[in-house]
Amino acid sequence: xxxxxxxxxxxxxxxxxxxxxxxxxxxxxxxxxxxxxxxxxxxxxxxxxxxxxxxxxxxxxxxxxxxxxxxxxxxxxxxxxxxxxxxxxxxxxxxxxxxxxxxxxxxxxxxxxxxxxxxxxxxxxxxxxxxxxxxxxxxxxxxxxxxxxxxxxxxxxxxxxxxxxxxxxxxxxxxxxxxxxxxxxxxxxxxxxxxxxxxxxxxxxxxxxxxxxxxxxxxxxxxxxxxxxxxxxxxxxxxxxxxxxxxxxxxxxxxxxxxxxxxxxxxxx
Amino acid sequence: xxxxxxxxxxxxxxxxxxxxxxxxxxxxxxxxxxxxxxxxxxxxxxxxxxxxxxxxxxxxxxxxxxxxxxxxxxxxxxxxxxxxxxxxxxxxxxxxxxxxxxxxxxxxxxxxxxxxxxxxxxxxxxxxxxxxxxxxxxxxxxxxxxxxxxxxxxxxxxxxxxxxxxxxxxxxxxxxxxxxxxxxxxxxxxxxxxxxxxxxxxxxxxxxxxxxxxxxxxxxxxxxxxxxxxxxxxxxxxxxxxxxxxxxxxxxxxxxxxxxxxxxxxxxxxxxxxxxxxxxxxxxxxxxxxxxxxxxxxxxxxxxxxxxxxxxx
Amino acid sequence: xxxxxxxxxxxxxxxxxxxxxxxxxxxxxxxxxxxxxxxxxxxxxxxxxxxxxxxxxxxxxxxxxxxxxxxxxxxxxxxxxxxxxxxxxxxxxxxxxxxxxxxxxxxxxxxxxxxxxxxxxxxxxxxxxxxxxxxxxxxxxxxxxxxxxxxxxxxxxxxxxxxxxxxxxxxxxxxxxxxxxxxxxxxxxxxxxxxxxxxxxxxxxxxxxxxxxxxxxxxxxxxxxxxxxxxxxxxxxxxxxxxxxxxxxxxxxxxxxxxxxxxxxxxxxxxxx
Numbered sequence: 049x050x051x052x053x054x055x056x057x058x059x060x061x062x063x064x065x066x067x068x069x070x071x072x073x074x075x076x077x078x079x080x081x082x083x084x085x086x087x088x089x090x091x092x093x094x095x096x097x098x099x100x101x102x103x104x105x106x107x108x109x110x111x112x113x114x115x116x117x118x119x120x121x122x123x124x125x126x127x128x129x130x131x132x133x134x135x136x137x138x139x140x141x142x143x144x145x146x147x148x149x150x151x152x153x154x155x156x157x158x159x160x161x162x163x164x165x166x167x168x169x170x171x172x173x174x175x176x177x178x179x180x181x182x183x184x185x186x187x188x189x190x191x192x193x194x195x196x197x198x199x200x201x202x203x204x205x206x207x208x209x210x211x212x213x214x215x216x217x218x219x220x221x222x223x224x225x226x227x228x229x230x231x232x233x234x235x236x237x238x239x240x241x242x243x244x245x246x247x248x249x250x251x252x253x254x255x256x257x258x259x260x261x262x263x264x265x266x267x268x269x270x271x272x273x274x275x276x277x278x279x280x281x282x283x284x285x286x287x288x289x290x291x292x293x294x295x296x297x298x299x300x301x302x303x304x305x306x307x308x309x310x311x312x313x314x315x316x317x
Numbered sequence: 318x319x320x321x322x323x324x325x326x327x328x329x330x331x332x333x334x335x336x337x338x339x340x341x342x343x344x345x346x347x348x349x350x351x352x353x354x355x356x357x358x359x360x361x362x363x364x365x366x367x368x369x370x371x372x373x374x375x376x377x378x379x380x381x382x383x384x385x386x387x388x389x390x391x392x393x394x395x396x397x398x399x400x401x402x403x404x405x406x407x408x409x410x411x412x413x414x415x416x417x418x419x420x421x422x423x424x425x426x427x428x429x430x431x432x433x434x435x436x437x438x439x440x441x442x443x444x445x446x447x448x449x450x451x452x453x454x455x456x457x458x459x460x461x462x463x464x465x466x467x468x469x470x471x472x473x474x475x476x477x478x479x480x481x482x483x484x485x486x487x488x489x490x491x492x493x494x495x496x497x498x499x500x501x502x503x504x505x506x507x508x509x510x511x512x513x514x515x516x517x518x519x520x521x522x523x524x525x526x527x528x529x530x531x532x533x534x535x536x537x538x539x540x541x542x543x544x545x546x547x548x549x550x551x552x553x554x555x556x557x558x559x560x561x562x563x564x565x566x567x568x569x570x571x572x573x574x575x576x577x578x579x580x581x582x583x584x585x586x587x588x589x590x591x592x593x594x595x596x597x598x599x600x601x602x603x604x605x606x607x608x609x610x611x612x613x614x615x616x617x618x619x620x621x622x623x624x625x626x627x628x629x630x
Numbered sequence: 631x632x633x634x635x636x637x638x639x640x641x642x643x644x645x646x647x648x649x650x651x652x653x654x655x656x657x658x659x660x661x662x663x664x665x666x667x668x669x670x671x672x673x674x675x676x677x678x679x680x681x682x683x684x685x686x687x688x689x690x691x692x693x694x695x696x697x698x699x700x701x702x703x704x705x706x707x708x709x710x711x712x713x714x715x716x717x718x719x720x721x722x723x724x725x726x727x728x729x730x731x732x733x734x735x736x737x738x739x740x741x742x743x744x745x746x747x748x749x750x751x752x753x754x755x756x757x758x759x760x761x762x763x764x765x766x767x768x769x770x771x772x773x774x775x776x777x778x779x780x781x782x783x784x785x786x787x788x789x790x791x792x793x794x795x796x797x798x799x800x801x802x803x804x805x806x807x808x809x810x811x812x813x814x815x816x817x818x819x820x821x822x823x824x825x826x827x828x829x830x831x832x833x834x835x836x837x838x839x840x841x842x843x844x845x846x847x848x849x850x851x852x853x854x855x856x857x858x859x860x861x862x863x864x865x866x867x868x869x870x871x872x873x874x875x876x877x878x879x880x881x882x883x884x885x886x887x888x889x890x891x892x893x894x895x896x897x898x899x900x901x902x903x
Binding site for chain 2: 745748749750752753756757759760761763764833837840841844845846847857860863864867868871874875877878881882885886889890
């Protein structure tokens, strides 16, 4: 069953096209990876889904269907209800994912309040549970300011906020790029665990093939605003058809064209 | 706590330095102070009178002894007597200070009532008509001489419409025009400052992140952005408390408002040095105290500094 | 489309600069063309309304206001420029030397400037000119003392950051003398920032001169200084408001122009204000 369908999407920035004719479908509970170099339009596409396009950009054509509803041209108010509740985001820059000068607990509380009418204690319970799900010391983090946490902790806290209200779709926009590799692996694991627990779909955006291969079900490769290749993980990684994908694969340590899938697997790990 | 102690020690050192500077300043003034003191009465002065006063003020002693005496009186809150009225300077200052304080506070309120809404609207509706109007206001407001604005107000409200008194003190009505003048003149800077500070904050990624969590725009502006934007405003406020004080001088003269500003200008024109000296000390201490308060406000707004003790950038 | 817009912006900027140049030129040469003697008292023609003979009317002593405004421009704006030049001559070299030498000397020097800057410039100017007595010379001295510190500080911090850059180190290695380095490499970098600050400050200095003269501490009668003229007009606000309105507009226009140019320069040099 499809959860998110993007159809013939064109986005332009001051009349200059930057995303061209994008088509893809994310099924329920699926891990969908959108991969491409920086500037390929993958983050813009992600922003479009939740109505977060910067002011100077607009949808020139196409549709976004979410949960069988057309959400392409929702009003700001309607998007507000959707974001955080049905569709959640995790961003690359963990340092500015949370408002400085505002305790994390306060920000979680505010978010629950924006979407559900619950008592203060119920809200607190939900927030603490979410922090526990991402393996953070619940009480301490709840009462901390963002600057008191490390990068990995901050990113896990923003994941906790993102999954707190059991969204159907989690959009993770390069969530590990700013982290060191060990922390990155841990954060990815956390996301994978959460996905199993609340059974949400994940739209994972990255430029790093190594991250794409471990958890993805489906991969789409983007280049200069277009999807050049899409398919199951196996078909994209082991049988790339587009030269760009081959090049992306080539960018990862030395891989000879004759390398067998098994060997490739080893290298990629 | 250590911070406060450090602040206090700095403050005491500062007082010493200040007392020394103001002592020297008066010594540097050309002319014989005794003649200056006695000539005010425009009665012919005898030699004996001069000598008597010279002894009384210890002017025969070397400079450092003079300073020592002066310092002793300074820390006993004795700022001397006015040449003109013969009253103790401190009590004159204290009796007139409340009027100036009232004017300053009223101007501050006017300033806040203008600059916060205007600066916020300007940032939220960037390049819309509200923004254009408030930017024009800021530009003209920072170019207009405050005393001229006051004169225009007098012309309009006191002379033409006759609804407000143009000078003096006593009722609430008397404070409206002076505080309006000063408040408007001061707010130009803050409209601009708040606008740019808000625009900067609104562009930050954490605003986008808050939007992505489904927080309403109004909440984002009020709770996420506004507090952050107030930091440069508050920092700046400490610096511009001085322009507020000096603003009161001009405005008090203009409206014949009986505060310490008018008092000191009168003293300057009549060369009544003890009053000038007293004013300098008084204002300086006041400004330093305000700066300490601003510092505390800054700490409150910025928990990073409060918790980590990071120095102010 | 883009090119048209750019040329339009370029032109509106150069237009502004031409206007400013014309304005200052007018202020400089205007006193040569005054229709009347700005100091000539004529008690038969007191407080006249504007007419063909007296374009802006006459003041309480029957002096021609138009002539006084023209001459006053030279006094007010000329004094402002003089103050600015002295401030630059004092502040820029001191800041440059302090930043260049660095070390303990720099630290003490900065302490002095910081304690100066703790006092608001306007308070320093008022108190100093008050203690020294009302006169134009004392006023100039007072404003210079109040203002030089911010220039020294700005120049010092610019020099401090530039000095560490490779091209200066190269110059040192190549054996250029300190004076040559300052003149050839540091001065050009410093001048942009100083220019912006000076332009923005010019308006403030004009306001200071006018305010101090207005409260009776600067120019003394019969000098036709704009602020002093406003002071003289105060008793006649009721009967002859034009006496008060015209000098005020003159001050405001001058400050407005300086602020506008300062804003343009600030954007061009990308200085944080």
